[in-house]
Amino acid sequence: MLLSPNGASRSLAAVFTPIKSRGLVDEVCGRIEQAVETGLLTSGQRLPNETELAAALGVSAVTAREALSQLRASGIIRTARGRSGGSFIADNVLPSRERALAQLHELSRLQIRDLALHYQAIAAACAGVAARRADAADIATLRSFIPSADDDSSSWNLAFSEFLLEVAAIARSARLARELIRLQADLGALTLLPCADAGYRGRTTVILEDVAAAIEAHDPSAAETRVKALISATTEWLLTEQAKRY
Amino acid sequence: MSETTSTADSSAAQAEPGSAEQAAAELDATIAGIEHRLTVWAADTGAALAAMSGKVTGTAVDKLIRPVVEELVQLPGGYAAGAGFIANAGLLGPERSYIAWWQGPDLEPVDALANFSPNSISRYVKAEWFRIPVETGQAHVTGPYVDFLCTDEYVLTFTHPVFTRPDAPVAGIVGIDVTVQRLERGAMPALRRIGGRATLANADGRAVVSAAPDIDAGDLISPDEPCVHYPVGHTFTVWSDAVGL
Numbered sequence: 410m411l412l413s414p415n416g417a418s419r420s421l422a423a424v425f426t427p428i429k430s431r432g433l434v435d436e437v438c439g440r441i442e443q444a445v446e447t448g449l450l451t452s453g454q455r456l457p458n459e460t461e462l463a464a465a466l467g468v469s470a471v472t473a474r475e476a477l478s479q480l481r482a483s484g485i486i487r488t489a490r491g492r493s494g495g496s497f498i499a500d501n502v503l504p505s506r507e508r509a510l511a512q513l514h515e516l517s518r519l520q521i522r523d524l525a526l527h528y529q530a531i532a533a534a535c536a537g538v539a540a541r542r543a544d545a546a547d548i549a550t551l552r553s554f555i556p557s558a559d560d561d562s563s564s565w566n567l568a569f570s571e572f573l574l575e576v577a578a579i580a581r582s583a584r585l586a587r588e589l590i591r592l593q594a595d596l597g598a599l600t601l602l603p604c605a606d607a608g609y610r611g612r613t614t615v616i617l618e619d620v621a622a623a624i625e626a627h628d629p630s631a632a633e634t635r636v637k638a639l640i641s642a643t644t645e646w647l648l649t650e651q652a653k654r655y
Numbered sequence: 656m657s658e659t660t661s662t663a664d665s666s667a668a669q670a671e672p673g674s675a676e677q678a679a680a681e682l683d684a685t686i687a688g689i690e691h692r693l694t695v696w697a698a699d700t701g702a703a704l705a706a707m708s709g710k711v712t713g714t715a716v717d718k719l720i721r722p723v724v725e726e727l728v729q730l731p732g733g734y735a736a737g738a739g740f741i742a743n744a745g746l747l748g749p750e751r752s753y754i755a756w757w758q759g760p761d762l763e764p765v766d767a768l769a770n771f772s773p774n775s776i777s778r779y780v781k782a783e784w785f786r787i788p789v790e791t792g793q794a795h796v797t798g799p800y801v802d803f804l805c806t807d808e809y810v811l812t813f814t815h816p817v818f819t820r821p822d823a824p825v826a827g828i829v830g831i832d833v834t835v836q837r838l839e840r841g842a843m844p845a846l847r848r849i850g851g852r853a854t855l856a857n858a859d860g861r862a863v864v865s866a867a868p869d870i871d872a873g874d875l876i877s878p879d880e881p882c883v884h885y886p887v888g889h890t891f892t893v894w895s896d897a898v899g900l
Binding site: 438439441444449450455456457461464465467538542544546574578581583586587590616652 | 675763765767768769770771772774775778799800801803807808809859861872873874875
């Protein structure tokens with residue numbers, strides 16, 4: 410069949426695709442997990458009760474209750490009864506290497522490569538615009554996110570994500586920034602895996618410095634190339650690791 | 656939309672003397688109006704917190720702040736996309752902050768999960784819109800910047816320190832988020848009356864809204880002499896003729 414302007418175009422086909430939403434309960438769980446991952450909520454800390462959680466996140470009490478029970482089932486929180494009872498963030502929950510490895514093994518090489526291509530396209534677009542718009546203060550902030558090679562893997566991973574978000578912030582495009590955040594959510598804990606490798610941390614630190622230098626030099630094409638190299642380094646590490654399961 | 660570019664340009668060129676000044680004064684009134692509202696709100700908030708005599712709770716802060724935010728974001732033709740209060744460390748607990756911030760006409764709570772974190776102050780201390788008013792004790796305008804914390808939009812954040820006593824440390828900040836998009840709609844008619852390359856710029860010389868097709872919000876710009884500079888609010892300037900860097 411020909412895809413003519415009057416016929417069944419591919420863009421029209423998308424209009425009739427069923428809408429799948431993660432659902433509010435998953436969304437609440439995701440927020441709590443993210444708060445734990447970023448250190449906002451820490452092990453042993455008491456969580457708000459259903460009513461408080463519902464009010465804070467603007468969801469119904471039923472949704473909050475379901476989310477808490479889902480988090481309990483996945484071992485992220487534990488519940489204690491009695492006078493000093495309540496829900497608490499469990500010990501050593503996130504982000505774990507086991508969880509990330511499980512995620513990596515669920516993905517095919519094709520999916521990893523495709524996700525990386527998308528990530529590269531968005532990050533490179535951000536870097537190109539950032540190189541045109543950066544001022545001295547932007548560069549100083551950007552450099553503050555370059556982790557040191559002896560940081561532990563989870564803070565190194567966090568700094569890496571923040572570095573790319575800062576590139577998007579310097580580009581000053583809300584759309585590109587939102588897309589980058591979405592991609593980082595899709596990548597989840599995956600990027601934690603290479604960060605445990607000192608060799609990867611060393612190589613990548615050099616590329617992060619190169620990206621910052623290209624943006625500072627107002628050189629959009631170098632900034633784009635170097636950001637792509639940054640993501641390639643991560644992808645290659647993940648593909649090498651993923652191959653080991655076969 | 657029926658107006659062609661050339662007609663619009665010639666009408667701007669034939670503008671009566673004084674009309675550029677008047678257009679600039681309108682822009683100044685808009686921005687100064689936001690700044691003034693914030694100053695009044697900061698004073699009211701400080702007095703109300705002082706009256707709580709040291710027993711400040713999250714619930715009490717919400718009760719104090721929310722009605723004002725509601726009025727600001729629901730004001731017809733208003734500029735606020737979101738607004739609120741953030742407590743400095745010490746007001747509710749040593750390392751604890753407290754955020755009472757809402758956005759949009761439905762008053763969606765912003766970053767409210769952080770209120771359950773004992774070290775929530777660490778989320779705000781580095782942010783320009785919090786750090787500068789707390790350090791200087793002065794009002795500040797941040798941006799335009801992409802606001803990852805709440806709107807995920809390209810915004811300006813106007814913040815003002817809150818004092819419970821003139822000699823006391825800063826108790827927190829009140830702030831109003833204004834999207835660049837909202838400001839563009841409000842400012843474009845006046846900018847066009849000033850000239851085809853008239854640009855509203857922030858204190859760093861970065862375009863916020865420009866009538867020129869080749870200057871985008873966020874671009875660094877410089878005045879193209881002869882260029883008239885009109886002060887707008889405490890920190891902004893309208894340049895009658897700007898060029899991109």
